[in-house]
Amino acid sequence: MNVRKILIAVDNSTCSEKAAKTGYELAKTFDAEVALVNIIEPMPATINQDLTLAPVFLESFDNSEENSHQLLKEIEDTYANGIKTTYLTVVDTAAHGIIQQSDEWGSDLIVIGTHGKTGLYHFLMGSVAEHVARKSACPVLIIPNKADV
Amino acid sequence: MNVRKILIAVDNSTCSEKAAKTGYELAKTFDAEVALVNIIEPMPATINQDLTLAPVFLESFDNSEENSHQLLKEIEDTYANGIKTTYLTVVDTAAHGIIQQSDEWGSDLIVIGTHGKTGLYHFLMGSVAEHVARKSACPVLIIPNKADV
DSSP: OOOSEEEEEOOSSHHHHHHHHHHHHHHHHHTOEEEEEEEEOOOOOOBOTTSOBOTHHHHHHHHHHHHHHHHHHHHHHHHTTTOOEEEEEEESOHHHHHHHHHHHHTOSEEEEEEOOOOHHHHHHHOOHHHHHHHHOSSOEEEEETTOOO | OOOSEEEEEOOSSHHHHHHHHHHHHHHHHHTOEEEEEEEEOOOOOOBOTTSOBOTHHHHHHHHHHHHHHHHHHHHHHHHTTTOOEEEEEEESOHHHHHHHHHHHHTOSEEEEEEOOOOHHHHHHHOOHHHHHHHHOSSOEEEEETTOOO
């Protein structure tokens, strides 16, 4: 397995901290570079009473982009330890966005955390990690939240 | 990530060859040992006309165990290159058997291949890799059949 480019999918949950920690450790082992990808999921536009779209969406997106940049910076500061890091932030649905960014950036490996929910909650919420694993063109390392990494 | 014990899930499909190749390469990188796990899924017992169970099951199981041992030996011969290898063969459903063997053996990492089927086929067949990823206590590396490893 030739691992030169590791894409780590992160959000602001505890399970993505484990993914970040593991992904950067592997980057060090394989002398690889890292891309941190954070997906901003689109929210429904607000519609005014006169049926024009409210301007809330663009403003929220600007906020989201700023928050996303802040999140990626915190993760890099905590785990990168000098490893070359690229930030990828896009508006998309989570699994689709991760796969598309991975394909464009040319990842050799995707690292992603999961809560490992089962049953109804899992059925309702879907599972980003599973969707990514099913669609990815490269190997996917899934870090369960309960894993001791 | 402390990787001392790597469990590789294999069957006689092409995608488990990629899992075996990758798993052994990682074992070399991390100086880890390997367990090859192969699950023999139970088949329905045949029932005689007088409602006694036909003895076909045990005989088939003996054959299956022999075939499983042969499969694991071929994989070890092809990929192990001197890395310490344990064989684990059990009768169980695939995902449950892999998780149970992994927990008992104390894996730090599970490596498993997947065909990445989607849609109706996926819905009907389920996906062993996804079930394993959802239930595992340790990180799971999923190798898509289309991955170039």
